Amino acid sequence: MKETTLTVEGMTCNxxxxxxxxxxxxxxxxxxxxxSLQEHRVDVIHQDSVSLEAMVEAVEEQGYDVKA
Amino acid sequence: MKETTLTVEGMTCNxxxxxxxxxxxxxxxxxxxxxSLQEHRVDVIHQDSVSLEAMVEAVEEQGYDVKA
Numbered sequence: 001m002k003e004t005t006l007t008v009e010g011m012t013c014n015x016x017x018x019x020x021x022x023x024x025x026x027x028x029x030x031x032x033x034x035x036s037l038q039e040h041r042v043d044v045i046h047q048d049s050v051s052l053e054a055m056v057e058a059v060e061e062q063g064y065d066v067k068a
Numbered sequence: 069m070k071e072t073t074l075t076v077e078g079m080t081c082n083x084x085x086x087x088x089x090x091x092x093x094x095x096x097x098x099x100x101x102x103x104s105l106q107e108h109r110v111d112v113i114h115q116d117s118v119s120l121e122a123m124v125e126a127v128e129e130q131g132y133d134v135k136a
Contacts, residue, residue, distance in 0.1 A: 013080045013083065015087065
């Protein structure tokens with residue numbers, strides 16, 4: 001298991017939190033995803049098989065920007 | 069048909085817009101509901117039978133405050 005933290009801009013409310021967490025949780029191999037709205041971040045716990053690219057894409061598909 | 073404008077605090081994003089519009093549109097007699105995020109308002113077009121109380125309640129149930 002690995003932990004990856006993404007910095008995500010534009011999440012403003014609990015709907016945003018749910019959308020981002022939900023999209024990440026749908027990825028095969030993601031154990032949990034937890035958004036902090038205040039800190040503009042998402043902590044993802046996942047298997048090694050989950051790529052950073054896949055996580056970034058899942059968040060971007062919800063309409064949010066992932067910062068490098 | 070009547071038009072009622074509600075001032076609503078706390079709507080920050082398109083999810084909020086959709087939640088508030090959807091809740092109002094579910095009320096019997098509501099023709100349309102349009103949120104302006106920038107102006108913190110909702111314009112509701114509805115039949116005379118729809119009470120202000122019912123509209124306020126629908127918005128509050130989504131977690132937003134309606135200002136008098």
